[in-house]
Amino acid sequence: MKRRIAAVLPTLAAVAASIPLVLSTTPASASAACGKTAADKDSSAWNATADGANERSGSSTGCAVNGIAYAGQRLDYHCYTVAGSYTWTYLRNDATGTYGWVRDDLLSDYGSSVACGF
Secondary structure, three states: OHHHHHHHHHHHHHHHHHOOOOOOOOOOOOOOOOOOOOOOOOOOEEEOOOOOEEEEOOOOOOOOEEEEEOOOOEEEEEEEEEEOOEEEEEEEEOOOOEEEEEEHHHOOOOOOOOEOOO
16 A cells, blocks of 8 residues: 555656646735725715714824714715724715724724725
């Protein structure tokens, strides 16, 4: 039995080496720089339950605050992106008309489920 395996191994190795290795990668979303907006790819809108979530001009706490989302305000989600270890949703606050990025862990439903794609 060991001789059969030893005889077959070089053939298997040659076949394996001849098969091209293809790695499937999904492009990662990139953070949104301060001032970056996004198209409305997500048709959902929700009532926020996070009280006092900053709506920022980009997906970073270093970006300016455009407005604040309060509990019960209707938020129109556009899409999300990844910045470091957090995801951020770009949204329009229907109560105030303000657009901005909100970190998803501040939203009761964790924000949009549609990637922005940049």
